[in-house]
Amino acid sequence: xxxxKYTKDHEWVRIEGDTVTVGxxxxxxxxxxxxxxxxLPDVGKAVxxxxxxxxxxxxxxxxxxxxxxxxxxxxxxxTLADAPAGVNEDATGAGWFVKLKLADAGELDGxxxxxxxxxxxxxxx
Amino acid sequence: xxxxxxxxxxxxxxxxxxxELGGKMVPFAGYDxxxxxxxxxxxxxxxxxxxxxxxDVSHMGQAFLIGPDHDTTAGALEALVPGDMRGLGxxxxxxxxxxxxxxxxxxxxxxxxxTSEDDDGRLMLVVNAARKDVxxxxxxxxxxxxxxxxxRDDRALLALQGPMAADVLARHxxxxxxxxxxxxxSGTFDGIDLHLSRSGYTGExxxxxxxxxxKVEDVARALLAHEEVEPIGLGARDSLRxxxxxxxxxxxxxxTTSPVEAAIAWVIPKHRREAGDFPGAxxxxxxxxxxxxxxxxxxxxxxxxxxxxxxxxxxxGTVVGEITSGGFGPTADGPVAMGYVAxxxxxxxxxxxxxxxxxxxxxxxxxxxxxxxxxxx
Numbered sequence: 451x452x453x454x455k456y457t458k459d460h461e462w463v464r465i466e467g468d469t470v471t472v473g474x475x476x477x478x479x480x481x482x483x484x485x486x487x488x489x490l491p492d493v494g495k496a497v498x499x500x501x502x503x504x505x506x507x508x509x510x511x512x513x514x515x516x517x518x519x520x521x522x523x524x525x526x527x528x529t530l531a532d533a534p535a536g537v538n539e540d541a542t543g544a545g546w547f548v549k550l551k552l553a554d555a556g557e558l559d560g561x562x563x564x565x566x567x568x569x570x571x572x573x574x575x
Numbered sequence: 576x577x578x579x580x581x582x583x584x585x586x587x588x589x590x591x592x593x594x595e596l597g598g599k600m601v602p603f604a605g606y607d608x609x610x611x612x613x614x615x616x617x618x619x620x621x622x623x624x625x626x627x628x629x630x631d632v633s634h635m636g637q638a639f640l641i642g643p644d645h646d647t648t649a650g651a652l653e654a655l656v657p658g659d660m661r662g663l664g665x666x667x668x669x670x671x672x673x674x675x676x677x678x679x680x681x682x683x684x685x686x687x688x689x690t691s692e693d694d695d696g697r698l699m700l701v702v703n704a705a706r707k708d709v710x711x712x713x714x715x716x717x718x719x720x721x722x723x724x725x726x727r728d729d730r731a732l733l734a735l736q737g738p739m740a741a742d743v744l745a746r747h748x749x750x751x752x753x754x755x756x757x758x759x760x761s762g763t764f765d766g767i768d769l770h771l772s773r774s775g776y777t778g779e780x781x782x783x784x785x786x787x788x789x790k791v792e793d794v795a796r797a798l799l800a801h802e803e804v805e806p807i808g809l810g811a812r813d814s815l816r817x818x819x820x821x822x823x824x825x826x827x828x829x830x831t832t833s834p835v836e837a838a839i840a841w842v843i844p845k846h847r848r849e850a851g852d853f854p855g856a857x858x859x860x861x862x863x864x865x866x867x868x869x870x871x872x873x874x875x876x877x878x879x880x881x882x883x884x885x886x887x888x889x890x891x892g893t894v895v896g897e898i899t900s901g902g903f904g905p906t907a908d909g910p911v912a913m914g915y916v917a918x919x920x921x922x923x924x925x926x927x928x929x930x931x932x933x934x935x936x937x938x939x940x941x942x943x944x945x946x947x948x949x950x951x952x
Contacts (some may be wrong), residue, residue, distance in 0.1 A: 483611065483615055483616055483617075483810070484615050484616055484617035484618075486617070486881070486903040487879050487880055487881060487903065487910075489880060489932075505932065507880070507881050507903070508616075509616040509617055509620070509810060509814055509902060509903050509905065510610075510616060510810050510813075510902065511883075512881070512883060512932075531879075
């Protein structure tokens with residue numbers, strides 16, 4: 451099974467070989483509320499860790515999704531263009547945003563494990 | 576928001592009920608208010624348009640202007656606003672604006688004449704929460720002898736809005752059914768005295784209900800007990816009023832904007848234009864004659880990306896204005912916005928570019944409202 455890691459900005463990264471899928475956590479989608487628009491980058495775009503990888507807009511506000519690691523955008527989730535609520539319905543599955551081809555696999559070491567993220571979340575409240 | 580401590584925030588008499596109902600509380604105009612309930616902004620918005628939504632608007636300011644007779648009290652208010660206050664009938668309500676001497680808008684407010692001859696000479700004012708102190712100081716400083724302002728912090732205010740509001744309210748308060756849009760009455764709700772007007776801020780038919788602060792929870796719980804009624808937070812209140820094309824003070828109007836620029840010149844009737852006897856008349860009459868340099872318009876973005884407040888508006892590569900309210904309109908099922916543009920770009924159908932995240936996105940000037948008004952005329 452693919453390993454999943456997390457950022458403090460509530461993104462998740464599913465690692466499959468040298469490619470990662472990026473989305474936001476259930477906690478993040480709940481904080482955002484109803485998602486009404488998702489803006490995705492162009493395939494082929496190179497992003498650095500911390501760059502804006504996507505923008506997700508709820509009824510009230512726009513929020514950036516940051517690239518957790520550096521890489522090249524190899525696929526975007528086109529289904530979100532027509533059905534942005536997919537982010538609310540299945541944030542950690544079908545509601546993913548982009549797939550990145552890793553530029554530096556070492557950057558993954560700086561991300562949190564699932565257990566560490568759960569601890570981090572519990573300390574937020 | 577991090578620098579605002581909840582200890583500093585005021586609460587309404589329904590604060591405990593908001594928390595009991597699962598309201599997500601945020602600071603708003605100095606109050607700890609529900610931005611949404613578990614139904615969510617989208618669901619609350621659509622529910623209000625389909626059935627009925629209950630809003631706690633107790634943070635707004637309620638006050639009475641009290642004089643010896645209607646003509647004296649209305650005359651005192653007419654010195655501060657451009658509307659026809661003397662012409663209000665018993666129980667009639669009107670939307671108007673407090674003006675600076677330069678013709679800017681200090682606040683927008685609802686004014687209602689007493690519902691009975693017994694206490695005529697009183698005008699009820701409902702003003703914005705964030706402007707209460709400014710409004711009250713301004714009014715008090717300019718009242719003639721014999722007319723006084725009485726603020727009523729002991730009153731709470733509810734709004735029940737939506738196509739089923741009239742039916743639901745009439746089950747408790749028979750006086751509700753007889754009112755038309757912008758009419759007020761005194762009544763009782765399961766034996767509780769209240770003052771209600773057929774008005775609101777969503778574009779839907781509905782009521783605003785003023786009731787003693789210590790009785791408001793009983794009224795709110797009785798209304799929420801009906802399956803047609805859901806509690807609605809500030810998030811949906813904002814998207815509903817935006818779709819209805821209504822101004823939010825502090826976003827779409829402020830002391831720099833005149834009623835003509837704000838496209839609410841209809842608040843100034845003909846006889847007051849002719850008399851020119853209101854604050855800022857020089858500027859306002861000139862704008863009425865020559866047209867204002869900038870104007871508030873509706874804007875429909877062509878793509879799906881919402882354009883938020885403060886988005887720059889371009890045309891032909893130059894800045895021609897700014898979005899003042901914008902977001903996703905659940906009833907319009909797409910992005911909607913309003914903002915100010917230079918007069919030459921204000922005609923419906925005019926092409927604009929909205930600079931969202933640094934990129935120009937095509938949009939058009941559009942007629943408002945974005946969702947049809949359904950007032951009970």
